[in-house]
Amino acid sequence: xxxxxxxxxxxxxxxxxxxxxxxxxxxxxxxxxxxxxxxxxxxxxxxxxxxxxxxxxxxxxxxxxxxxxxxxxxxxxxxxxxxxxxxxxxxxxxxxxxxxxxxxxxxxxxxxxxxxxxxxxxxxxxxxxxxxxxxxxxxxxxxxxxxxxxxxxxxxxxxxxxxxxxxxxxxxxxxxxxxxxxxxxxxxxxxxxxxxxxxxxxxxxxxxxxxxxxxxxxxxxxxxxxxxxxxxxxxxxxxxxxxxxxxxxxxxxxxxxxxxxxxxxxxxxxxxxxxxxxxxxxxxxxxxxxxxxxxxxxxxxxxxxxxxxxxxxxxxxxxxxxxxxxxxxxxxxxxxxxxxxxxxxx
Amino acid sequence: xxxxxxxxxxxxxxxxxxxxxxxxxxxxxxxxxxxxxxxxxxxxxxxxxxxxxxxxxxxxxxxxxxxxxxxxxxxxxxxxxxxxxxxxxxxxxxxxxxxxxxxxxxxxxxxxxxxxxxxxxxxxxxxxxxxxxxxxxxxxxxxxxxxxxxxxxxxxxxxxxxxxxxxxxxxxxxxxxxxxxxxxxxxxxxxxxxxxxxxxxxxxxxxxxxxxxxxxxxxxxxxxxxxxxxxxxxxxxxxxxxxxxxxxxxxxxxxxxxxxxxxxxxxxxxxxxxxxxxxxxxxxxxxxxxxxxxxxxxxxxxxxxxxxxxxxxxxxxxxxxxxxxxxxxxxxxxxxxxxxxxxxxxxxxxxxxxxxxxxxxxxxxxxxxxxxxxxxxxxxx
Numbered sequence: 001x002x003x004x005x006x007x008x009x010x011x012x013x014x015x016x017x018x019x020x021x022x023x024x025x026x027x028x029x030x031x032x033x034x035x036x037x038x039x040x041x042x043x044x045x046x047x048x049x050x051x052x053x054x055x056x057x058x059x060x061x062x063x064x065x066x067x068x069x070x071x072x073x074x075x076x077x078x079x080x081x082x083x084x085x086x087x088x089x090x091x092x093x094x095x096x097x098x099x100x101x102x103x104x105x106x107x108x109x110x111x112x113x114x115x116x117x118x119x120x121x122x123x124x125x126x127x128x129x130x131x132x133x134x135x136x137x138x139x140x141x142x143x144x145x146x147x148x149x150x151x152x153x154x155x156x157x158x159x160x161x162x163x164x165x166x167x168x169x170x171x172x173x174x175x176x177x178x179x180x181x182x183x184x185x186x187x188x189x190x191x192x193x194x195x196x197x198x199x200x201x202x203x204x205x206x207x208x209x210x211x212x213x214x215x216x217x218x219x220x221x222x223x224x225x226x227x228x229x230x231x232x233x234x235x236x237x238x239x240x241x242x243x244x245x246x247x248x249x250x251x252x253x254x255x256x257x258x259x260x261x262x263x264x265x266x267x268x269x270x271x272x273x274x275x276x277x278x279x280x281x282x283x284x285x286x287x288x289x290x291x292x293x294x295x296x297x298x299x300x301x302x303x304x305x306x307x308x309x310x311x312x313x314x315x316x317x318x319x320x321x322x323x324x325x326x327x328x329x330x331x332x333x334x335x336x337x338x339x340x341x342x343x344x345x346x
Numbered sequence: 347x348x349x350x351x352x353x354x355x356x357x358x359x360x361x362x363x364x365x366x367x368x369x370x371x372x373x374x375x376x377x378x379x380x381x382x383x384x385x386x387x388x389x390x391x392x393x394x395x396x397x398x399x400x401x402x403x404x405x406x407x408x409x410x411x412x413x414x415x416x417x418x419x420x421x422x423x424x425x426x427x428x429x430x431x432x433x434x435x436x437x438x439x440x441x442x443x444x445x446x447x448x449x450x451x452x453x454x455x456x457x458x459x460x461x462x463x464x465x466x467x468x469x470x471x472x473x474x475x476x477x478x479x480x481x482x483x484x485x486x487x488x489x490x491x492x493x494x495x496x497x498x499x500x501x502x503x504x505x506x507x508x509x510x511x512x513x514x515x516x517x518x519x520x521x522x523x524x525x526x527x528x529x530x531x532x533x534x535x536x537x538x539x540x541x542x543x544x545x546x547x548x549x550x551x552x553x554x555x556x557x558x559x560x561x562x563x564x565x566x567x568x569x570x571x572x573x574x575x576x577x578x579x580x581x582x583x584x585x586x587x588x589x590x591x592x593x594x595x596x597x598x599x600x601x602x603x604x605x606x607x608x609x610x611x612x613x614x615x616x617x618x619x620x621x622x623x624x625x626x627x628x629x630x631x632x633x634x635x636x637x638x639x640x641x642x643x644x645x646x647x648x649x650x651x652x653x654x655x656x657x658x659x660x661x662x663x664x665x666x667x668x669x670x671x672x673x674x675x676x677x678x679x680x681x682x683x684x685x686x687x688x689x690x691x692x693x694x695x696x697x698x699x700x701x702x703x704x705x706x707x708x709x710x711x712x713x714x715x716x717x718x719x720x721x722x723x724x725x726x727x
Contacts, residue, residue, distance in 0.1 A: 092688065093684055093687065093688050096688075096691055096693075097693045100382070117691070120690075120691055121382075121691040122377075122382045122691075138579075139581060139582075141580060141581040142579040142580050142581040142582050143579055143580030143581070144579050144580075149579060151578040151579070151584075152578075152584075153576070153578060153584035153585075153586070154578060154582075154584070155499060155584075157674075160671075160680060160684045160685045160688065161684055161685055161687075161688030161689075162688070165395040165396075165685060165689075166394050166395055166406075166689070168396075169394060169395060169396050169406045173406075179396075180398055181395075181396045181397070181398050182398055182594075182674050183398070183674055183676070183680070183684075183685065184672075184673070184674045185671045185672060185680065185684065186672075189672065189673070189674070192475055193475075193478070193674065196475065196478050196479045196498065197479075197483055197498050198478060198498055198499065198593065200578065200579075200582045241379055
């Protein structure tokens with residue numbers, strides 16, 4: 001009889017555990033993500049598996065890139081230290097599941113903002129940190145200088161699980177060109193296959209092409225064609241259902257962009273505290289109480305600018321100086337002819 | 347007393363139901379909290395992405411359900427070819443391992459030790475990337491067998507163009523049925539009258555003759571479309587016409603075959619060695635020829651040892667084919683659990699369908715092999 005008593009007790013314990021779990025998941029608290037992040041002491045950030053300029057780890061495991069800097073900005077704002085970030089490299093396929101399942105709290109992984117993703121995946125896009133577009137790379141010796149020279153039967157290497165596959169179909173269909181899509185799970189294999197001659201062209205976001213070109217056996221043998229076949233606004237993503245956390249990430253990015261607009265950089269941020277311009281003073285925390293609206297302290301934005309820098313500094317450090325895309329193009333402040341125009345931080 | 351027997355069963359059942367119930371409810375709640383809906387309606391929406399290689403008519407305007415079917419058929423194709431080739435190669439290597447010839451024996455054991463001790467994924471990468479780079483570009487490819495080209499973009503072979511293929515196909519089925527009944531009749535005749543009919547010759551005559559006849563009177567015709575090279579740009583070429591077998595399929599089949607064949611070879615060796623020497627000697631002493639000894643005495647017994655572990659290897663090969671995703675072969679995992687999952691975001695539904703599919707394929711292979719195993723097992727009379 002003793003045997004069954006033991007089985008019964010363990011069953012009762014099981015049921016009890018179940019109930020504890022269920023009540024916990026049902027309790028919706030205000031910004032659970034912020035609370036958890038502060039409790040853990042680091043921001044959980046999903047990045048790419050290695051895309052120079054956006055999110056790339058060096059031999060020592062230090063992550064750099066414009067996408068990485070968004071997470072660092074949030075860490076500086078929330079935890080006071082831009083280095084308190086735990087990076088999780090994700091494939092294109094894994095990224096949204098990792099975010100919705102709660103494995104990460106910010107997805108900053110050159111992710112295109114589209115209606116279906118925003119509305120159907122249980123995630124929210126908070127802004128755009130890079131304006132990109134899909135392009136094509138070809139070998140120079142092919143003599144191709146424009147997509148109008150593409151002929152029937154062309155084979156195109158790309159990644160699975162991205163908007164690229166869909167754009168590619170739209171593009172070739174509208175031109176009436178038959179093509180062979182060769183889709184790999186990882187970017188490194190796409191590069192290897194294209195580099196070996198398996199494909200005639202490699203297609204992905206133009207920034208990606210520029211970055212991957214540096215990984216080819218001989219980068220000078222390859223050419224990125226001038227045409228852009230799609231709009232690819234890339235930006236950070238958060239889980240749906242935590243409006244406060246969403247605001248924190250959105251405004252951390254906006255602070256970086258607005259700081260550049262007002263000429264505040266990591267080197268002059270402290271000096272700007274006594275600026276004449278109230279907008280500048282709000283950004284460095286010497287006027288207003290912007291931080292309190294987000295559940296943060298007064299110096300949250302000052303820390304972002306001091307520890308991570310403004311958007312222009314981040315771009316220069318990660319994308320321009322590394323030779324990926326020296327020309328800022330649309331990724332410039334609106335006052336300088338670019339598309340970066342943020343709502344005012346006030 | 348009876349209650350005491352049933353109680354543990356009931357508790358176990360309750361436990362399983364509770365665990366499943368908990369996971370289902372938890373998933374539903376969490377999905378609900380994030381605004382996700384559970385459902386299979388997405389299967390009927392347009393897929394909008396193209397697939398490189400398909401056995402059925404498919405392009406992006408078809409549905410996700412159709413894309414699933416394309417992936418499934420590609421998986422079955424690679425599993426089917428792989429199983430057949432691995433079985434043939436495994437049987438040959440397994441017998442070679444027992445060869446009295448030193449060189450053959452040692453080569454076979456070297457092959458087995460080499461290929462079964464390297465991770466399969468590495469072998470797939472090797473065959474794809476290393477072999478791919480070694481293959482010629484299209485314009486430099488030599489003509490093979492006066493008809494085909496092996497190039498970096500795949501194997502281009504002549505394609506068969508059939509007229510009235512359905513008539514031809516039906517005739518083949520009919521001839522197989524005729525052969526089946528003829529063999530049964532011949533066996534019966536031998537048992538009753540002791541007369542041996544030339545079964546092999548007559549069967550082959552039926553199998554070749556009947557379909558050939560359809561060419562003469564059935565209106566069946568076969569012509570070939572040969573691949574013809576065409577320049578696309580200064581340095582890139584393509585072939586028009588013919589049949590194209592993508593290098594991804596070739597590399598994957600090659601890697602799966604070479605890997606699985608090592609295990610099958612060991613099964614075959616174990617099967618043959620498991621038969622006592624006395625069996626062979628006894629068979630020889632009653633006057634059977636060496637080929638009859640092998641066919642009537644050794645193999646029926648050896649197969650009983652070989653089949654069950656070989657079934658495992660068939661299952662392994664089928665499941666291992668999902669590594670295709672690494673080298674762009676559009677199998678079920680790449681197309682459905684990859685692209686389709688990404689485009690729809692229906693992770694739970696799609697992973698569920700994919701798991702159920704692999705389970706079904708594996709169970710079918712198991713059932714088939716168990717049926718065969720039962721057939722060749724000792725029949726107690």
